[in-house]
Amino acid sequence: MAYQAPAAGRVAVGWLGDRLFLGTTSGLGADAVLRGDFFADDLTQGAPTGRSRWTRQHAQIVLPNLGSGADLELTLVVQGWPTDVLNAPVAQPLVQVRADGSLLGSFQPTGEWVSYTFRLPATVRIAADLKIDLDINHTFTDTATFGADARPKGVRLAEVRLQALNENPLFTFYPPAQRAVGLLMLGALLLYLLLSRWLRATPLVYALTAVGVGLAGIGLAVARIWMGAILQVALLLLLVLLMLAWRRPLLLLARALVRRFTYGLALGYGLTTAALVLLGYALAELLGWLSHFGPPLFVQTFPDSLLYGLLGAGLLALGLVWGRAGLPRLADNIVAFLGSQRGAWGLLLAFGLIWLGYQAWVISQMAYVGHADYADNAVVARNLANGRGWVVDYVTQFYHIIDGTTRPQETWPLLQPLWIAPFFLLFGAQDWAAKIPNLFFNALLLVLVYQIGTHLWDRRVGLTAAIFTLTNYLFFRLTIYVTSDLAFVVFSLGAVYCLYRAVGMRDAGMRDAGMRDAGMRDAGRGGASRLASRFSLLASRLSPLASHVSLLASRIPHPASRFLLLAGILTGLMMLQKPSGAMLALGMGLWFLAQRCPPADWRDLVRSWTPQRWWRLIAPVAIWTLVALAVLSPYLVRNVWLFGKPVYSTESYDAWVLGYRGNSGDAWEEIYRVFTPELGGAGLPDRSWILRWGFDKTQEKFENQVVALRDYLLPVWHGLPxxxxxxxxxHERRNIASPIGAWLALIGLVGALRFRRRLLSLLLLTYTPYVIFMLTYWRTNEERYWVMLIPWLALLGAWALWAGYAALAACGDRRWAPLGLVLVAVIVGSVVGFSRPDIAQKITREPQIWQPDLTAYAWLEEHTPPDAVIMTRIPWQLNWHTERPAVMIPNTGDRELLLHLAQHYNAEYLVLENQQRVKGDAGRLLAPLMDHSNQVGQVIEGFELIYASPTADFRAFIYRLPRGVVDGATPQTASPLNLAASPPN
Known part of the structure; x- marks a missing residue:
């Protein structure tokens, strides 16, 4: 019946939902033209709908499940080329309109928005989906207003409309689109299954299903264009809701599968086969390496190499002599030593001394602290040590124009400088002194990971996870730079663990108290419980009131209270270290509430509601929250005092700029544009800028963040459909836990469904708000944003590794234990070795890249007065190394604006570093100044070159800025980011 009504509706091109009907891409290849893809949507002044899209030479619009039917009227709202097109062969192109391959007509657009109407006969509709093709005979690229734009653009399309013609016959049967009928039937089935899960009354389920199908039919009759396209999306939504509704049975099934596949002979045989294959692969890699490097290495180390060979032969002979009886015993003894308290602590201490000593040696050799926020932490710490407070002497962005270059630090967290300042007071403001706190946090992290692994599993897991964590290349980076992420990992890991312990101990205390009340006291519950029970018995003999007090005290074990207090302190420090930690705190709080009041108890809690009962449930959560907020409060007070709001950072503006033009170097430069309206800027970025960027770019940014997060956390699986x-x-190199480490962590995560459900629920709830925040507001495509997950990945992976060893060793009367131990050694070596190339690059290659800049900074410090203001692309590290005020090079192609800002801040010199070249519009403006053939003494466009690195390559330049060029002048044009003054998307 729905398909007896003529199809009608409209699609506003460039608005949400239009991608149900058309394809888009930013690529410039021929495939995009053949597919008929559009360019990205954008705001369009004068467009009837406010937005539009540019077509290519060929554009295609598909209206799904439209079906056959009466003749229709097709209307296209189109704008042609602007009047300032450069090098165009014609003034306006010719556009041909086709429907399912049949020519409907043609038109020549104008520079204005015009509606073009065509008759769409029913006879040309040969399929359920209607395909409308636009063929444009010419395209253009550049305009006088916006300059170069490589996109070959055809015409702008703002709207597509379909409506019925009045002369259609009244009594005619039109067959429906078969696919739409099938989708509707499948949707009805899914809706029925969903409702049957939520509702118990079968008649009500049938009635609501019928209502849903009826509404879908009405939608097909009234708005077939949209309903036909939404059917597939609705099926996906119903599938997601169905999985959520059946999540408990699905989880039970997953746990049953895990339980089934963790026992039996099949597991042993599978592990044995996998171990043999992995061992064979490792031997092949070793033999391949020996074939290339073995003979030269043997010759270079002779005669020591001969002794090593004899030692290896002796060990092999020993293994053959011991055979199947001695080798399993040896393997068991080694594993027992690793699991003993003395052995595990001894190895942990030895590893810590060696690794931290090595890191200390590397730190002592590096004459820099890092880029951006790394250098900013060191600068703020130096100013704190000098008694100046949290201030910096540089301008990095142009959201506001301030007087002078000294300002409160308003971008990054404030706690890291506090860890550094005492060491500056002791040793002076040295590069290596700024990194000493990192060594302390590494030591804390080593012990903390070991302690967590030991408590949750055993000492072998803790020891292995600690080694995995500290040898990870990201933690090595965090150590050699002055970053706030390392302390953030320690605080967040400690906060999550302490909260887990507090809830676990509190629940154990509750169970103990209940058992005592029922006369089922267990003498082996631990010292705290025994002490509480004795106090309860003594108090009951003294008075009934004291008995009640003692019972309440016994229900709140002292260790749990200590862990709860420590969790609150660490949570506050975590948020002080990085305010984004508030997302972790939110997840922790939700988990804590769920543990205190499980969903299964909600109905009973509502029925027997009393203030005292609610307070008993919420009090621990309130205490934890208040302690965390008390620790965080100085940061909130400082922000309110300085900026008028409790949470403030210029990154709240960056969030609406970064990532919307991709991830290239030019795209990153967008946050350094001039935004202040006084200089023609677009104003402060906020969430409304999503409309400026367009829905395509917003979706593309989100998809890029999802892909980046996936590549960091999930393992590579070749050969998937x-x-x-x-x-x-x-990409294997993007796995932050190494490729095999990612697989181990995934196996451990699956195992946690069966053996560590409470821990798994805590981790999922803790990190889910943070993931959502990073995906939707900030960005994920930087590895250090996810380092707080590495300890947990290492713990899960180490657990899976040693569980695999235990299962393998149990096969065949422990005869496979040696193979299991070899497997453990190979995997540990693989995980640790994954980070070696990155660490080697940081030690050998990176100092060479930094050296030209460090030499230039030394020259600048020697030849300029202390108050000389420097314009640079990296003001943070320039200020750290030279103690000169600095100002960012604005991302603008307007020379007058650049010089105006230089004059406003009294900048005298321009530094173009080797380590961070200027990109974007400013890079193109200053390109002549970065030519490696430039020589000292040259004057290039008014900039006098006064220093150049004495090398043929990797050169840094220092110029004296032109003076008097813009005296008393205000630039007439800026480089605003709004789409009214930027190239059309």
Missing amino acids: PALAGLSSA
Whole structure:
């Protein structure tokens, strides 16, 4: 019946939902033209709908499930080329309109928005989906207003409309689109299954299903264009809701599968086969390495190499002599030593001394602290040590124009400088002194990971996870730079663990108290419980009131209270270290509430509601929250005092700029544009800028963040079908836990469904708000944003590794224990070795890149007065190394604006570093100044070159800025980011 009504509706091109009908891409290849893809949507002044899209030479619009039917009227709202097109062969192109391959007509657009109407006969509709093709005979690229734009643009399209013609016959049967009928039937089935899960009354389920199908039919009759396209999306939504509704049975099934596949002979045989294959692969890699490097290495180390060879032969002979009886015993003894308290602590201490000593040696050799926020932490710490407070002497962005270069630090967290300042007071403001706190936090992290692994599993897991964590290349980076992430990892890991212990101990205390009340006291519950029970018995003999007090005290074990207090302190420090930690705190709080009041108890709690009962449930959560807020309060007070709001950072503006033009170097430069309206800027970025960027770019940014997060956390799985390939990482080098470490962590995560459900629920709830925050507000495509997950990945992976060893060793009367131990050694070596190339690059290659800049900074410090203001692309590290005020090079192609800002801040010199070249519009403006053939003494466009690195390559330049060029002048044009003054998307 729905398909007896003529199809009607409109699609506003460039608005949400239009991608149901058309394809888009930013690529410039021929494939995009053949597909008929559009360019990204953008705001369009004068457009009837306010937004539009540019077509290519060929554009295609598909209206799904439209079906056959009467003749229709097709209307296209189109604008042609602007009047300032450069090098165009014609003034306006010719556009041909086709429907399912049949020519409907043609038109020549104008520079104004015009509606073009065509008759769409029913006879040309040969399929359920209507395909409308626009063929444009010419395209253009550049305009006088916006300059170069490589996109070959056809015409702008703002709207597509379909409506019925009045002369259609009244009594005619039109067959429906078969696919739409099938989708509707499948949707009805899914809706029925969903409602049957939520509702118990079968008649009500049938009635609501019928209502849903009826509404879908009405939608097909009234707005077939949209309903036909939404059917597939509705099915996906119903599937997601169905999985959520059946989540408990699905989890029970997953746990049953885990339980089934963790026991039995099949597991042993599978592990044995996998171990043999992995061992064979490792031997092949070793033999391949020996074939290339073995003979030269043997010759270079002779005669020591001969002794090593004899030692290896002796060990092999020993293994053969011991055979199947001695080797399993040896393997068991080694594993027992690793699991003993003395052995584990001894190895942990030895590893810590060696690794931290090595890191200390590397730190002592590096004459820099890092880029951006790394250098900013050191600068603020130096100013704190000098008694100046949290201030900096540089201008890095142009959201506001301030007087002078000294300002409160308003971008990054404030706690890291506090850890550094005492060491500056002791040793002076040295590069290596700024990194000493990192060594202390590494030591804390080493012990903390070991302690967590030991408590949750055993000492072998803790020891292995600690080694995995500290040898990870990201933690090595965090150590050699002055970053706030390392302390953030320690605080967040400690906060989560302490909260887990507090809830676990409190629940154990509650169970103990209940058992005592029922006369089922267990003498082996631990010292705290025994002490509480004795106090309860003594108090009951003294008075009934004291008995009640003692019972309440016994229900709140002292260790749990200590862990709860410590969790609150660490949570506050975590948020002080990085305010984004508030997202972790939110997840922790939700988990804590769920543990205090499980969903299964909600109905009983509402029925027997009393203030005292509610307070008993909420009091621990309130205490934890108040302690955390008390620790965080100085940061909130400082922000209110200085900026008028409790949470403030210029990154709240960066969030609406970064990532919307991709991840290239030019795209990153967008946050350094001049935004202040006094100089023609677009104003402060906020969430409304999503409309400026367009929905395509917003979706593209979100997809890029999802892909980046996937590549960091999920393992690579080669050979998956194309439909499932997106569920695994696409690049092994991007796995933050190493490729095999990612697999181990995934196996451990699956195992946690069966053996560590409470821990798994805590981790999922803790990090989910943070993931959502990073995906939707900030960005994920930087590894250090996820280092707080590495300890947990290492713990889960180490657990899976040693569980695999235990299962393998149990096979065949422990005869496979040696193979299991070899497997453990190979995997540990693989995980640790994954970070070696990155660490080697940081030690050998990176100092060479920094050296030209460090030499230039030394020259600048020697040849300029202390108050000389320097314009640079990296003001943070320039100020750290030279103690000169600095100002950022604005990302503008307007020379007059750049010089105006230089004059406003009294900048006298321009530094172009080797380590961070200027990109974007400013890079193109200053390109002549970065030519490696430039020589000292040259004057290039008014900039006098006064220093250049004495090398043929990797050169840094220092110029004296032109003076008097813009005296008394205000630039007439800026480089605003709003789409009214930027190239059309």
